[in-house]
Amino acid sequence: MCGIAGIIHRDASSDVGTEMTRMLQSMKHRGPDSSGFALFGEPSDLVVIRFKLADANDPRDFDFKERLDRHRQEVESRLHKIGASVDRVESETEYAYRASVRYEGDLKALADYLEDVPGCEVLSLGHSLEIVKDIGDANEVSALYGLGGFQGTHAIGHVRMATESDVDISGAHPYWAYPFSDVAVVHNGQLTNYFQWKRRLERSGHRFQSECDSEIIAVYLAEKMAEGAGLKDAMEQSLDELDGVFTYMAVTEDSLGVAKDEMAAKPLVLYETDDLVVMASEEIAIRAVLDHEIDTYDPYEGQVLAWSR
């Protein structure tokens, strides 16, 4: 089933960490397996890398901690070797880390070099994007990673009821659009031509970290945008080229878009004012962040909508 949510403050910044936590928690019944956040903070000169070195439910063998320490040092040394000066590396859990670095070079080269470290997966990369995802409901994940009070401008989130792949962090949404800075996707639905697209995109040099069909959308959009399409154009092309049922949201550093398949098989409720747009699979999620009576509407089949800041 899965639940997705998105919020964009068009002129201001807000505590999007708390807002997204509330929205996702109110939709826990749509997906209790894992929860994920893609939050956009104030843009900085530094590149923020969210990465993990093991999964939350990996077996804890004898040298688990030592191995993770070793791999973490390897990541830091590789950051240094590729020319990134490390500002700091923090971690809220023993397996997921947040590094902020000063780096001017090619992000694909950076991501590939880091992911060459055993067990390493780059969850997000960008100047303002941070993807946090883990097993558990939104309150648990938000508390674990200290997301309450995260000041930002826009965010998307996802609660997952796993159908196509394992319950772990790699299978959790949102997906970063590797290797694009500051692009992420959440998806509710199933893609039926997933394997065709996976093969096509792998041939053109993209990497996939999971068996999840939704990862395709992020990489697909990244490919289209690398060819010069804007976010909305790329999303409109996806309606013709991706088969299956879906409602998905995509975010970039300054915009948020949503696309619905031509059968309108998956729900989306939208609330829109001049300075705030909130959307989710269910209206209760929108009401979780607004304290007044609201009017909402559902977009129709085959619609692509996008808002910028």
Next chain:
Amino acid sequence: MEQVGTRTITYDARGLAEPFAEVPRVSSIADGSAEFDAAPLTTRQINLELRHLIYEQGIRDVIVRNPGAKHSIGVGILQRCRITFEGSLGYFGVGLIDGPEVHITGRVGWSVAENMMSGVVVIEKVAGSLAGAAIRGGDLVVKGSVGARTGIDQKGGTILVGGDAGSMTAFMMQRGRQIICGDVGPGLGDSMYDGEIFVAGQVKSLGIDCIESELTSADQEMLDRKFAIYGLDQPDSFRKFVCGKVLYNYDNLEPSEKKLVIH
């Protein structure tokens, strides 16, 4: 683990079970009508309160304030009464009802009035997809627009939409009628068996085995009557769509009617 009578709830990952909910008894009752605020109540508490008022207290006029788009509210009420929701309902609102006259001042999510047997549901604003799915009787009036698959598997009754309708409207419709004042998306009346669809706006495309038919004076009289009852502005002209019966391999008798013919 929680014990409910002789049954035990062993798994509730989605957090939806409310085995120990009790009637909250929060309504203010006066002159045979009752009113309560649903904002602090859970889904099950709201439904228990409604059933308590209607079945046990014999109240025939209930006002529910602040339903807050919660799901599955007002389900399974089998009694002639009047229920007013001041606000919006989530998914599966007032499903499986037989008799009530429901008025919703806000909007509703997916599958409103699903499987209604009889009664009236009037919605002031918009509705999500699957409005009036599988209804067998009664009137469902949505003054705004509706989503996709309105009246899927409809087996009777009337669905009146003031605005537009999405794709696959009246999909697999079997009986009854739909009246849509605005435009309709692709696949209107796809795989319908029977029934009538009246559309005032543009039809993006017809579904398989759905054809346009002639609007009769009886149809016009019915339309005039429905619009008069609900006090809605009636568009100047309607087009009528029915089943082409090219793919038609079924007789149009209910099982009980078939018995009468055979024996």
